[in-house]
Amino acid sequence: MPLAGVNLQACPCGRRSAKGQTFDLDHCCGPLHAGQAAPDAEHLMRSRYSAFVRGDVAYLLSTWHASQRPATIELDVGSKWLGLEIKQHRTTGPDTAEVEFVARFRLGGKAVRQHERSRFLQEEGRWFYVDGDVL
Template identity: 80%
Template sequence: MNLQACPCGRCTAKGQAFALDHCCGPLHAGQAAPDAERLMRSRYSAFVLGDVAYLLATWHTNQRPAELTLDAGGKWLGLEIKQHRNTGEHTAEVEFVARFRVVGKAVRQHELSRFVREADRWFYVDGDVL
């Protein structure tokens, strides 16, 4: 059992970080995300952990790149979910800020991402950098 804190930063009501095994880990292992926010968090964790296969599998087929290469020199620093809202019966948006450092340079990615649910699974479609 892995008790390391989940990279997505999700916490209990008491402010304690969820363990990876009880947060994004089950989603990385194939469990369906219950909503778009949890999928977004699990995708952030996959970036932190270098899980390219998960990132591609959770990217909608209409927008999925043929391959994905992660920046090996990047260090992820944190995720903040600004807003999560359902935009329809099977669609949602998640506004987030992800912070990371690449070659000593701090980067802040503020994005409004769109998600769709098909066959009871959420997929990342695309997003607008804000």
């Protein structure tokens, strides 16, 4: 939940309440990073973005579906993440969904904009990132 006037760390995913208040990390993506299941693919996408910002490789790997998960990933240490915009979240089946997003970051002084449509699969009550198409 957002807490106005309290100096808490804003969640990197940028999620806001209906009143436009930013959610803090402990009440947004933090519980997912601590092991709570995401309620839907959009929340998982947001938590994965926050994990990229925070450099949480273990979380990124654990939320990547086993059928597509790489053995390891290396993050660009010099990346400065600038924001996430969710363009669309849609259910595509009983246990599948897609999230279209734009993530902005700066790498080596250059602005980068990653526009992707990602696919997600739910298994045993947990959502996983499967793969995506760069748009």
